[in-house]
Amino acid sequence: MTPLEADIRRIIAVDGPMSVAAFMALCLGHPLHGYYTTRDPFGRGGDFTTAPEVSQMFGELIGLWAAALWQAMGTPARLALVELGPGRGTLMADALRAARAVPAFRPALRVHLVETSPALQRFQQERLAGLDLPIAWCRDVAELPDRPLIVIANEFFDALPVHQAVKAAGGWHERMIGLGRDGALAFALHPDPIPGFEAIAPGGLAGAPAGSLYEWRSGEVVADLARRVARNGGAALAIDYGHVDSAVGETLQAVRRHAFADPLATPGEVDLTAHVDFAALARTAARAGARVHGPIPQGEFLRRLGIEARAAALKAAATPALAADIDAALARLAGAGRDAMGELFKAVAVADPKLGAVAGFDS
Ligand code: SAH
Numbered sequence: 001m002t003p004l005e006a007d008i009r010r011i012i013a014v015d016g017p018m019s020v021a022a023f024m025a026l027c028l029g030h031p032l033h034g035y036y037t038t039r040d041p042f043g044r045g046g047d048f049t050t051a052p053e054v055s056q057m058f059g060e061l062i063g064l065w066a067a068a069l070w071q072a073m074g075t076p077a078r079l080a081l082v083e084l085g086p087g088r089g090t091l092m093a094d095a096l097r098a099a100r101a102v103p104a105f106r107p108a109l110r111v112h113l114v115e116t117s118p119a120l121q122r123f124q125q126e127r128l129a130g131l132d133l134p135i136a137w138c139r140d141v142a143e144l145p146d147r148p149l150i151v152i153a154n155e156f157f158d159a160l161p162v163h164q165a166v167k168a169a170g171g172w173h174e175r176m177i178g179l180g181r182d183g184a185l186a187f188a189l190h191p192d193p194i195p196g197f198e199a200i201a202p203g204g205l206a207g208a209p210a211g212s213l214y215e216w217r218s219g220e221v222v223a224d225l226a227r228r229v230a231r232n233g234g235a236a237l238a239i240d241y242g243h244v245d246s247a248v249g250e251t252l253q254a255v256r257r258h259a260f261a262d263p264l265a266t267p268g269e270v271d272l273t274a275h276v277d278f279a280a281l282a283r284t285a286a287r288a289g290a291r292v293h294g295p296i297p298q299g300e301f302l303r304r305l306g307i308e309a310r311a312a313a314l315k316a317a318a319t320p321a322l323a324a325d326i327d328a329a330l331a332r333l334a335g336a337g338r339d340a341m342g343e344l345f346k347a348v349a350v351a352d353p354k355l356g357a358v359a360g361f362d363s
Contacts, residue, residue: 004033004268009179017178017188020252021161021217024272028159029116033268036117036159042088047256047271050155051239051298051341052091055329057314058154059094061305062237066095066150067102068359073148073233073352075104080149082112082236084141084221085156087120089113089127095152096131111135112144141224151225151236157281158240160217162252162274165194165201167212172197175213177264185264202246202279212248215274219284226288226350235293235351235358241344242276244295251275278348285350293349293361299334299342304360307334 008026012018018026028035041047051058070079083092092111099105111128115121116139128135138144164175171193180186194200200216208214225236242251254263254270261270282292294301311330315323334342349358356362 002033002266002268004030005185005266007033008177008185008267009183012177012179012185017176017190019163020175020177021163023177023267024161024252024274027267027270027272028161030268034117035268035271036120038119038268040088040119040123041271048258050087051333051345052094052154053088054332054341055326056094057307057310057326057329058302058333059091060098061302061307061310062091062152062154063095063098064101065237065305065359066152067099067105069150069235069355070105070108071102072355072357072359075108076148076233077108078110078147079108079234080112080145080147081109082114082141082144082149082151084114084151084153085159086113086115086124087155089124091152091154092124093127093131096133106133109133110145113137114139114141114144141221144228146228146232148233149228149236150234151229153236153238153240155240157217157221157238157276158242158273159271160221162215162217164250164252165197165214165216167205167208167210167214167248168193169210172201172214185267187264202283204246205248208248213250214248215251216277216280219280222281222284222350223288226285226290229350229352230289233352233354235349235355237347237349238276238281239298239301239345239347240276241341242278242346244278244346246277246279276346278346281348281350289353290350291353291355293351293358295346295348296361297343298345298347299336299340301347301360302334302342 042053086092121137165172166175173189174194176188176190178188229235252274254261254272256270278295285292311326315326332340336343351358
């Protein structure tokens with residue numbers, strides 16, 4: 001049994017079953033035994049690989065996107081450049097290097113990294129140490145300063161806890177994690193239907209058959225960002241895998257060493273994620289006063305930002321072996337199909353409504 005499972009069993013023994021969201025929050029963020037608290041999960045030797053770890057092109061294009069957005073905002077003298085869940089700090093390092101193409105951009109910047117994992121904060125500190133730029137860390141978007149901002153979130157929202165509900169005869173019941181007869185962690189339904197479920201789920205779920213499962217997240221982070229961009233100017237860019245319409249179906253998954261695992265078997269030692277419901281994200285952002293651009297497929301977004309030209313420029317200066325790597329990275333980031341990210345991942349921007357077009361979405 002993992003140390004975290006022992007803790008979770010004790011909590012359940014005292015307080016009763018916990019929601020899937022509470023379980024996921026503990027598995028990822030427990031202060032001692034959480035998955036992100038204790039390790040660097042990225043790369044070939046880790047559990048999964050993210051887009052900025054595939055190629056420098058990803059972060060570079062996002063850096064140029066941010067610089068263009070700053071210009072579209074009217075070049076505010078003080079801008080918070082924020083990244084949520086920066087992982088190893090690779091995306092931010094690549095973005096800031098590329099953004100040197102707009103010389104006036106950097107002096108306006110203060111970089112804010114929102115990161116709960118102390119292990120990854122250390123990684124980010126090392127990765128970004130050489131930059132001649134003020135960088136501040138915080139654990140929550142609520143701590144960000146009140147000023148114009150550009151926010152980047154790659155594979156962040158999929159790591160936020162999801163709730164699950166299952167439709168039974170009398171309504172939708174929250175799916176909980178309790179202790180089975182053998183004392184092991186097991187799924188169970190809350191005995192009472194969720195009051196006011198209609199406010200959580202869109203009307204289309206009314207016809208869902210018994211046994212259907214629906215997942216949702218708290219919209220707190222999205223609503224906070226939407227209010228900030230509407231008030232102070234700017235936009236938040238989220239890139240993640242997920243679905244464009246809210247729909248029933250389970251997407252909660254555990255991943256270890258690039259393969260699927262049992263989400264209940266080894267808490268704290270596997271990554272837990274669930275698809276992002278982009279329709280729910282857009283509803284929350286619009287309600288909080290922002291304008292939503294997209295979602296569009298990641299491949300389309302990157303092509304509009306010029307990934308093909310960037311790949312060609314890198315290849316022109318590369319050895320044949322490196323050129324083949326660049327082609328492979330381009331196919332992985334922007335290509336179609338199950339092994340590529342271009343269609344599975346989507347990009348969405350939550351922007352100040354006073355801002356006109358947002359590069360990559362409306363151009
Ligand atoms: N953006 C990076 C890492 C994605 S993994 C990349 O693309 O490579 C998810 C990141 O979000 C990790 O850095 C993790 O520690 C962080 N994270 C997870 N939950 C968080 C939360 N609730 N608040 C802040 N950061 C969180």
